[in-house]
Every structure is written in C-alpha cells, then in structure tokens.
Amino acid sequence: MWTLVRQESFKLIRKNSTWISTSFLVGVEILFAFLARIYPKTFVPANMFESLYFSRPIINFYMIAATATIITMEFQYGTMKQVLYRRYSRGQILVSKWLAIFLYTFFWYVLSTGIALLMKALLFRHRLNIHQGAGDGMSIFTRGLAISAASFLSLWLLLSVVFLLANLFRNSAAAVSVGIIGYFASNIVTQLLTLLIQKWDWAKWNPVTMTLYPSMLAHPGYYQPLLRMQGWQMCLGNVIYIAIFLWIGYYVFNKRNV
Amino acid sequence: MSSILSVQNLNKNFGNKHVLHDVSFDLTPGHIVGLVGPNGAGKSTLMKTMLGLFNYDSGSIKIAGEKVTPQKHESLSKVGALIEYPGIYPFLTGWDHLQLFADGDHQLIHIQKIISQLNMDSFIKRKAKGYSLGMKQKLGIALALVNFPDLVILDEPMNGLDPEATKELRDLIISESLKGTTFLISSHILSELQRLAQDLLIIDEGRIVQQTTMHDLLASQGKQTIMLMTSDDKKARQLLKKAKFKTTPDPRVEVVATDDHTMPEVLHLLVEGGVDILDVTRLEGNLESSLLEVLKQSRIKKRLAEEEAE
Ligand SMILES: Nc1ncnc2c1ncn2[C@@H]1O[C@H](COP(=O)(O)OP(=O)(O)OP(=O)(O)O)[C@@H](O)[C@H]1O
Ligand SMILES: [Mg+2]
Numbered sequence: 001m002w003t004l005v006r007q008e009s010f011k012l013i014r015k016n017s018t019w020i021s022t023s024f025l026v027g028v029e030i031l032f033a034f035l036a037r038i039y040p041k042t043f044v045p046a047n048m049f050e051s052l053y054f055s056r057p058i059i060n061f062y063m064i065a066a067t068a069t070i071i072t073m074e075f076q077y078g079t080m081k082q083v084l085y086r087r088y089s090r091g092q093i094l095v096s097k098w099l100a101i102f103l104y105t106f107f108w109y110v111l112s113t114g115i116a117l118l119m120k121a122l123l124f125r126h127r128l129n130i131h132q133g134a135g136d137g138m139s140i141f142t143r144g145l146a147i148s149a150a151s152f153l154s155l156w157l158l159l160s161v162v163f164l165l166a167n168l169f170r171n172s173a174a175a176v177s178v179g180i181i182g183y184f185a186s187n188i189v190t191q192l193l194t195l196l197i198q199k200w201d202w203a204k205w206n207p208v209t210m211t212l213y214p215s216m217l218a219h220p221g222y223y224q225p226l227l228r229m230q231g232w233q234m235c236l237g238n239v240i241y242i243a244i245f246l247w248i249g250y251y252v253f254n255k256r257n258v
Numbered sequence: 259m260s261s262i263l264s265v266q267n268l269n270k271n272f273g274n275k276h277v278l279h280d281v282s283f284d285l286t287p288g289h290i291v292g293l294v295g296p297n298g299a300g301k302s303t304l305m306k307t308m309l310g311l312f313n314y315d316s317g318s319i320k321i322a323g324e325k326v327t328p329q330k331h332e333s334l335s336k337v338g339a340l341i342e343y344p345g346i347y348p349f350l351t352g353w354d355h356l357q358l359f360a361d362g363d364h365q366l367i368h369i370q371k372i373i374s375q376l377n378m379d380s381f382i383k384r385k386a387k388g389y390s391l392g393m394k395q396k397l398g399i400a401l402a403l404v405n406f407p408d409l410v411i412l413d414e415p416m417n418g419l420d421p422e423a424t425k426e427l428r429d430l431i432i433s434e435s436l437k438g439t440t441f442l443i444s445s446h447i448l449s450e451l452q453r454l455a456q457d458l459l460i461i462d463e464g465r466i467v468q469q470t471t472m473h474d475l476l477a478s479q480g481k482q483t484i485m486l487m488t489s490d491d492k493k494a495r496q497l498l499k500k501a502k503f504k505t506t507p508d509p510r511v512e513v514v515a516t517d518d519h520t521m522p523e524v525l526h527l528l529v530e531g532g533v534d535i536l537d538v539t540r541l542e543g544n545l546e547s548s549l550l551e552v553l554k555q556s557r558i559k560k561r562l563a564e565e566e567a568e
Contacts, residue, residue: 045414057538079346081309081341084309085310085339258311
C-alpha cells in the first residue's frame with residue numbers, strides 16, 4: 001500500500017501545477033499579512049491570523065481540483081489500464097489515491113499554518129498576542145487550529161463527493177464544478193436551510209449543513225441556534241457522510257469497465 | 259505444473275451485445291502466440307478481460323493457476339502488457355515512467371538494458387509530452403517488460419514503429435521468449451507475426467475459430483507453389499498444360515504442388531521438352547491467405563449451422 005501511495009505522491013510532485021499552486025498559496029498569505037500590517041482596521045490582524053491569512057479558500061479550491069484530476073487524469077492520459085493491471089486490487093489503487101490526497105491536504109494545512117506563524121513572528125511580534133483569550137475559553141491560536149480542523153473535515157466531505165463524481169464522469173470539469181458549487185452552496189443556501197430547519201428539525205441532518213462546521217466555529221454562538229446543532233454533532237455528521245460518499249465511490253470504482 | 263494462462267468458457271457482454279462466446283484456450287509456456295482476427299473480432303476485449311480491466315459474465319481466467327477478476331488479481335505480478343495504445347503521463351520523463359512501474363530495487367540495471375535494447379537512450383530523459391508516436395510505443399513496450407514478466411500481452415505492438423524499431427522489437431521478443439517468457443501478441447501486420455509466432459489463435463466474431471501452430475496452418479492452407487524461371491516461359495506453360503499440371507494465373511510460371519513428387523516430375527518434363535531451367539523457388543504459404551481462407555471456411559460453416567437450426 002505504501003508503495004502505491006509513494007507512486008501517487010511521485011506523480012503529484014512531478015506536476016508543475018503542484019509547485020505553482022504552492023507558491024501561489026505562500027504568496028497570498030504573505031500579501032494578506034502585509035495588508036493586515038498596513039491596514040489593520042480593514043484587515044484585523046487577529047481575524048486574519050485565525051483565517052490563516054486567507055489561505056483556507058485557496059486550499060479548498062485547489063484540493064477540489066487536485067482530487068478530481070488524480071482520478072480523471074488516469075482516464076485522460078489512458079494510464080488507468082496500466083495502473084490497474086498489476087498485482088494490486090482495485091480497492092488498493094483507490095485507497096492509495098485517497099491516502100495521497102489526504103497527505104496532500106495535510107501538507108497544505110501544515111504549510112499554511114507554518115507560514116501564518118512565521119508572518120506573525122515577523123510582522124506582528126509586538127502587535128498581536130495569539131495566546132490572548134478569544135471567547136469560549138479559546139485563544140486566537142487554538143481557535144485558528146480548531147477552525148482548521150473543522151474546515152479540513154468539511155473539505156473532505158466535499159472531496160468524498162468529488163472522488164465519487166470523478167469516478168462516475170471520468171471528467172474533471174464536471175467533478176470540479178460540482179465541488180466548487182458545493183463549496184459555495186453552503187453559504188448561499190444558509191438562509192433557506194435555517195428556514196427548513198426551523199420547520200422540520202430532522203432537515204438539519206443533510207450534508208450541506210455539515211459543510212457549515214468551520215463557519216460555526218468561526219462565529220461562536222451565531223450558527224448553533226439557527227442550525228440547532230452542537231459542535232460534536234456536526235463533527236460526527238461530517239465523518240459519517242464522508243464514509244458514505246467514499247464507500248459509494250469505492251463500490252462504483254470496483255464495478256466499472258476500464 | 260499449471261499453465262501460465264488458461265481461459266475456460268469465457269463469455270462477455272457489453273449490455274446486450276455478446277462480444278466473447280465461450281472462449282477457451284491454454285498457452286504453451288515459452289511460446290510466442292499470435293492472436294489474429296478481423297477488426298471488432300474481440301481481440302482487445304479478450305486481452306482486457308484477461309487483465310482484469312473488464313467484468314465478465316461467465317467462465318474462468320487463470321494466470322499461473324490463480325483466478326483473475328477485476329477486483330482481485332495478484333497473479334498479474336507475473337504479467338506485463340501493452341493494450342491498444344500506451345498510457346503516458348506527459349509531465350513525466352520516460353525514465354520516470356519506468357521507475358514508477360518497476361517493482362523492487364534491483365531494477366536499475368534491467369531498466370537500462372531494456373532502454374538500450376529498444377534504442378531509447380536519446381529521449382528517455384526527456385518529458386514524454388514531446389514524444390513521437392513511435393517513441394511512446396517503445397516506452398509502452400518497455401513498461402510491459404520492466405518487471406521480468408512470465409507472460410507478456412501485447413496488443414498491436416508494432417503500431418507506429420519504423421522498420422528499424424520493428425526489427426529491434428522482434429529481436430527483443432525472440433530473446434525474451436528464448437529465456438522462457440510466454441508472449442500473446444495481437445497484430446494486423448501478418449508478415450511480421452508470421453516471422454514471430456509459433457502458435458496461433460484465430461478469433462472471429464468473439465469465437466475462437468481455430469487454435470493451431472503456425473507450421474500446421476501454413477502447411478494445411480498454404481498451397482505449396484513452385485515458381486520457375488525458364489529460357490522459354492511460353493513453351494514451358496504449354497508443356498505443363500498438356501501434362502495436366504495445375505498452374506496459377508500468374509504471369510510467371512507457377513505450378514501448384516499437390517505432393518512431394520510434383521517438383522521432380524515438373525523438372526523432368528521441362529528438361530525433356532527442351533526448356534532450360536534458370537531458377538526454381540518454392541513459395542511458402544503465407545499467413546495472410548491462410549488466415550483469410552480459415553475465416554471464409556468458418557463463416558460458411560457457421561452460416562450452414564444457422565440455416566440448419568432454422
Ligand atoms: N467499451 C465497450 N463498450 C461496448 N462495446 C465495446 C466496447 N469495447 C469493445 N466493444 C465491442 O466489442 C467488439 C470487439 O471489440 P474489440 O476492440 O475487442 O475488437 P478488436 O478485435 O480488438 O478489433 P481491432 O482489430 O479493430 O482492434 C466490437 O464489436 C466493439 O464494438
Ligand atoms: Mg483491438
């Protein structure tokens with residue numbers, strides 16, 4: 001299995017897009033750190049730090065694209081046959097791709113957190129104390145970490161859907177668009193969602209609610225009453241939906257003719 | 259010992275289209291086996307199914323005694339393959355590809371050997387984005403051979419290769435087969451296959467029409483033809499006609515040999531008739547005409563069987 005994960009990572013590392021997007025992410029973080037330094041009223045340094053200097057949306061977009069292409073590029077380049085007709089089972093091939101994307105997501109979060117800490121140390125040494133309380137018994141730093149963990153989880157909810165769609169359509173455009181629509185959908189339909197939830201309590205268990213988990217942590221006290229959800233329920237809901245979508249994708253992949 | 263590849267009563271449908279009908283065969287270890295048949299006969303489908311790329315409806319596929327299904331196929335560790343066209347990542351170099359698909363650590367020397375045998379040194383370190391058709395094809399073949407396979411499955415391997423590369427590939431296949439590797443090769447370039455394959459599987463409309471050796475097929479179908487160059491072709495033809503030998507409509511003087519006595523009898527007749535013989539050649543039966551004959555016969559048989567059934 002680790003051989004397969006290494007092979008997937010090797011392909012990722014050799015792609016130019018990997019390095020271009022990494023530099024782009026670093027560039028954006030540095031840019032927003034400077035903006036927060038120069039215009040602290042518009043870009044409040046504490047909030048900017050919590051949001052990892054605007055890197056989470058970039059990570060989300062890029063990971064949606066990377067997930068779609070790790071599957072569809074094999075169909076596009078005709079390499080899926082070669083990847084499959086080896087001793088490894090189909091399941092192992094798919095799981096190795098999940099793991100590679102998991103490690104990739106992890107790498108991006110570690111990288112962006114590292115850069116955020118570095119920017120804080122360089123530009124806000126005396127202006128921002130990230131260990132000061134920020135409500136709910138959390139400091140700015142720990143809340144930043146909690147939001148990261150939550151957005152990691154709900155990003156994976158989207159990615160599990162993207163994996164499924166990429167397998168069904170073999171086409172990255174379709175999978176990426178649905179992923180990105182999914183990303184925006186949660187924010188667009190929040191109002192509609194809260195109306196539904198006020199009327200029927202069970203409606204809160206749909207997957208779109210789960211993608212609001214990071215927003216819930218970023219705005220304490222705002223979403224809980226609207227969605228009628230606790231943090232741990234959101235967390236569990238995400239995990240369950242991820243498992244369901246990955247499992248359907250696994251089933252489809254095992255059945256298909258290549 | 260179990261055979262390297264054994265297929266029994268394999269059936270495969272695409273929706274309601276029945277593409278493989280009760281296909282059964284075994285490969286002799288160490289042989290080069292040609293898989294031939296018209297376009298759409300099911301050659302690629304058969305190969306893909308054997309490699310676990312397609313589901314199948316009934317029957318069994320065993321490689322070295324182990325069952326192959328799309329879900330599970332550990333025995334494919336013994337198999338190398340190139341199906342239809344090579345899958346190539348444009349952002350990797352040829353060398354990267356070979357390393358990516360090579361199992362184990364002792365492969366570097368082996369990779370290097372394949373590269374030089376196929377004459378790929380000049381481009382192997384370049385990104386595959388810029389490869390020509392033949393370069394890609396060579397890389398695909400190298401990938402099929404990289405893990406010391408016992409069985410190699412090649413679908414149209416000569417596609418896009420120039421004469422020099424075709425010869426390199428032929429030499430490589432022969433040398434690997436002498437070391438014990440079994441090959442299953444489909445190709446429409448019959449002259450090339452005739453030089454390579456020892457055994458033949460003929461497939462038409464999803465059925466194995468005949469499994470035979472190249473020698474038997476050519477001997478049974480290829481009417482042995484004797485071609486003569488004489489001092490007086492016109493007279494030679496007249497003499498042969500009078501003696502009731504079977505000739506061909508060819509402008510050259512050609513006699514169809516019915517048995518081993520034909521040749522001496524022809525020579526006697528002409529020498530005694532005062533015609534000088536400048537050269538004699540025996541024309542081998544060729545794969546193309548033999549194959550067409552087999553396919554024709556099998557289609558006639560099938561039609562008769564269908565009419566009887568009605
Ligand atoms: N993915 C598919 N879906 C539906 N039908 C298919 C599929 N692949 C092949 N077929 C059908 O199966 C039959 C056999 O096709 P196959 O590609 O195996 O032929 P082939 O012998 O390799 O022909 P060629 O010499 O042209 O390569 C054809 O009738 C083709 O239309
Ligand atoms: Mg074919």
